[in-house]
Amino acid sequence: MKPFIRALTFGSTTVLGLSVVAGSAHATSFTLTSPTSGGTLGNGFTPVGGIVLDLIGQNGVRVTTQLAANETFVGFFDSGTPVSSQGNPGTIGTQTGFNSSVISALGGGIKEVGVRFSLYDGDSASGDFDDSNDNTLLVNGLDFGDWSSVNAENTDNQGNTGSNGFSGGGFRNNTLDTGWFYSNDSTLLSSLYDSLVNTQQVVYQVQDVDPYDNYYDFTQGISSNLSNVGQGPSVQPSNPVPEPLTILGSLAAGSFGVALRRKYNKQQQKETAEV
Structure with a gap:
């Protein structure tokens, strides 16, 4: 995307506006938009x-986090690294940092969860050897659904829209796909909240009905400048900072309002003088 600055003049006030022109690469909005009511992710997420x-x-407060790709498991789950993550279920990675202040911010419970994964050669789409409910995502030991049911989007290594579109379900063979798991099941999320209180961490695992048949590398196909990016649990502000274009629009509207008020005041003064 190629940005350029445009100057807009309102009376004696000049406002700088930011315009964006699409280049050859087109960033996808799907991977940066959570299926939860929170919608678009904040700054810092790849x-x-x-x-x-x-x-x-439960109070509507949002907590977000990203575990860096280079902190996840690599290999077959009977021989890969780290060794402590081997097994069935196999541990993909662990997000720490859920201290008491972060957990307290959730208002005593969780009403929605979105979990995003990027995986090259996941082999869980239709026709792949791990399709049809072979693989299940576990979050702190809780069942968050089948990998084959996730509609994942293909991107390039920087997150731009790829040529293979959406999978329609699953993470495809020899394809870099990114997709969201989602739940608003109150019973499931009550158990997840309790597990956060007890452990102050989130453990992501994959359970396979026929384990040890797939090689996992959650950094494969991803640019090196993105694979090491992560951030700990963060409580999002309830009143997010407006986007630059929103700020500029407010400035323009304010300037227009000031001009109208000045014109009205001058007209009033003229009418008073003529009386």
Whole structure:
């Protein structure tokens, strides 16, 4: 995308506006938009890579985090690294940092969860050897759904829209796909909240009905400048800072309002003088 600055003049006030012109690469909005009511992710999240967790508390407060791709498991789950993550279920990665202040911000519970994964050669789409409910995502040991049911989007290594579109379900063979798991099941999320209180961490695992048949590398196909990006749990502000274009629009509207008030005052003064 190529930005350029445009000067807009309102009376004696000049406002700088930012315009964006599409270049050859087109960033996808899908990977940066959570299926929760929180919607678009805040600053600092990569469009591809890592494991993004989006929690919406019972009070509507949002907590987000991203585990860097280079902190996840690599290999077959009977021989890969780290060794402590081997097994079935196999541990993809662990997000720490859920201290008491972060958990308290959720208002005593969780009402929505979104979890984003990027995976090359996931082999869980239709026709792949791990399709049809072979693989299940576990979050702190809780069932968050089948990998084959996630509609994942293909991107390039920087998170721009790829040529293979959406999978229609699953993470495809020899394709870099990114997709969201989602739940608003109150019973499931009550158990997840209790596990956060007890452990102050989130453990992501994959359970396979026929384990050890797939090689996992959650950094494969992802640009090196993105694979090491992560951030700990963060409580999002309830009143987010307006986007630059919103600020500029407010300035323009304010300037227009000032001009109208000045014109009205001058007209009033003229009418008073003529009386």
